[in-house]
Amino acid sequence: MTPNATTTAVRRTPRQLFAAVVGVVFLLVGVLGFIPGVTTNYDMLTGAGHHSGALLLGIFAVSILHNIVHLAFGVAGLAMARTPGGAKAFLVGGGVVYLVLWLYGLIIDHDSAANFVPVNTADNWLHLVLGLGMVALGLIPLNAHKAPIADSR
Incomplete structure (x- = not known):
């Protein structure tokens, strides 16, 4: 390292790390x-819809659309984790999306065309917990554990 070289430490907040993970x-x-x-049942993987018989880990209904949504959420999470505000927006906004998806999965008939994602009961529980x-x-306050700095005067 040259004497004039400087290094910049990039500090991530815990929320940014959560969003990245x-x-x-x-x-x-x-x-x-x-x-x-x-x-x-990979041979039953379809583009979208309830006819996709593919199951991730043998449990969760998936389709090509479902997998692409996961990939897009992943890219968004990594991109938004670069700033504290972006990380919070990703976690809260993404969580709300998954809670809406949970409600959607409860309301629709899993054997109907409305189940275009597709979702099943295992997906519904996962979406609730994930959301x-x-x-x-x-939303949790991450600085609540810090004690105030005492004035030594």
Whole structure:
């Protein structure tokens, strides 16, 4: 290192790290949805709709559209994790999207054309937990544990 060289330490807030981790998990899930074996009934994977019989980990209904949504959420999470405000927006906004998706999954008939994502009961439970978790990570005060600095005068 030369004497005039400077280094800049990039400090991430805990919320930014949470958003980045969630983004990476979404990317991983999106990729895994396209891997035969990890996704059972892979030969039944369709573009969209309730006719897709593919199951990620043998549990969660997936389609090409569903996998692409996971990939897009992952990219958004990583991009938005670059700033504290973006990380919060991703976690809260994404969490709300997943809570709406949970409600949607409860309301629709899983065997109807309305189930275009597709979702099943396992997806519904996952969407509820994911939505609540993301909103909580986006809203919990992360500096509450710091004690005020005492004045030594």
